[in-house]
Amino acid sequence: MNTRPDIIFICSDQWNARYLRCAGHPQVQTPHLDALAATGCIFDAAxxxxxxCMPARASLASGLYPHAHGFFCNYTGKLFPPEQVTLFRCLQETGYTTAKIGKYHxxxxxxxxxxxxxxxxxxQLGLDWAEETSTPFQGPFLNTGYSRLLKEKGLLDTFITDIGDRYVDGQYTPRPSPLPPDMTPDGYVCRQTLAYLDRAPTDKxxxxxxxxxGPHTPLDAPGKYAKMYDPSDIVLPENYNEKRCKYGRQAIAEMTAQYMGKITHFDDRVGEIIAALKKRGNWENTVVVFTSDHGERMGEHGLISKTGFEEGSARVPLIIGGPxxxxxxxxxxxxxxxxxxxxFPTxxxxxxxxxxDYCQAVSLLPIVSGETDSVHDAVFSEISRNDQFCYMVRDSRWKWSIQAQNEHLYDLQNDPHEMQNLAQSPAHADTAQRLRNRLLTFLTDTQLNHARGYxxxxxxxxxxxxxxxxxDRKRIIHDRLRQVHKHQP
Structure with a gap:
């Protein structure tokens, strides 16, 4: 009988951490994730x-920050080295069945x-079962299990036409999906996950x-979810910036309504997976973890998308729960x-x-269990944009970042929506320098060193x-060298 828990990791793509009812959002409906959070621990500063996408996902698979694994953007023309994808092998070696379904990148x-x-x-990745599918915008120009299913169901041309139009109209064009919920990319990943759970071995x-x-673009909530949120009722974020936004208030509201529809669709898929886990018979010995690879600004500061260090882009939802x-x-x-x-270490x-020992992170279980309130003095984020390296440092109160030679410093305790940049404030010069120094220490301490433990x-x-x-020492060495060649004088 297994005593170690089943671990179910549900990962989303581009989910703004504010968009959970259990995190305080006033409108979005996420009852299944809220229920998971009620049994576990929710991290408000993850x-x-x-x-x-790619750098974050490669980091999770390897236990390394991007500057240590070298994948700094979504396209490199290379395969992430399979020998560095160690998470699944580590789990296999300790007796786990490992499976991954959906987006890898x-x-x-x-x-x-x-x-x-x-x-x-x-x-080579250490997976007993592996199925990868693409993001919607890649889908039409790739052959995948998902595209083959759409072709079988007579829906491939519908998908091609819709995504092809969005290449021209823009990926943030808010327009409902023409596909039924089960035939969307999120519906497909859910169906494949449920099918795997139905046949997954139970002896390990x-x-x-x-x-x-999802809820990554396109902004295309399917079926009933497309009309679940009325744009006229949408409450825009407190730091929405009308002057900076090139889309306008109405467009952001329409985008947000579709984004929230996709989130609630996702949440219902989480409910299906949890129901299947209960039916499987090992629910009481199961841990469920939910998060996202990165966020989505969705109108915060008048911006959309990701790649920045604003809270909407760099902060992610994180829940660890289950019986x-x-x-x-x-x-x-x-x-x-x-x-x-x-x-990775959790x-x-x-x-x-x-x-x-090469893992550049720390297990969160001491926080989950209540043993401690924190495991880091600071955490970090990094990206390469236009061949320039950009960095963020976040400690218990402050967030400092640099992008395109522009520094930002925010007191998140008193300014959680990042409305006042204090980087040039003489009164906060010591704080800015302290965080610059902390970045330098981080970069020097986390170089990938294959000679570690030499x-x-x-x-x-x-x-x-x-x-x-x-x-006598010479004689011992001579004898040992002769053994290499099976030679006797």
């Missing part, structure tokens, strides 16, 4: 290691390619990574800074696996010298 396919042609790559503990493409989560106080909300990257900690040759081969006599 940040991505990079505010864009460890590499980017080109026009007309098929994920099935990369089976050898997936086989399970690590299942269900990776959804087997080692929760100290159910429903606890933690305000200390943590990282999406911390899930998963291994839950599984009872050894956390590799031992000299004689130590590595276990050669011992029971005497200090030089001639």
């Amino acid at each position: 940040y991505t290691p990079s505010p864009v 460890y590499f980017s396919l080109e026009w007309g390619q098929d994920y099935e042609d990369y089976r050898d790559y997936y086989d 503990p399970l690590f299942l990574f269900a990776s959804f493409p 087997a989560a080692p929760v100290g106080t159910a429903g606890h909300r933690n305000a200390s800074p943590v990282s999406f990257l911390d899930l 998963f291994l900690d839950l599984a009872g696996a050894e956390i590799p 031992k000299p040759l004689f130590t590595r081969i276990g050669m011992q010298f029971p005497t200090e006599n030089p001639e």
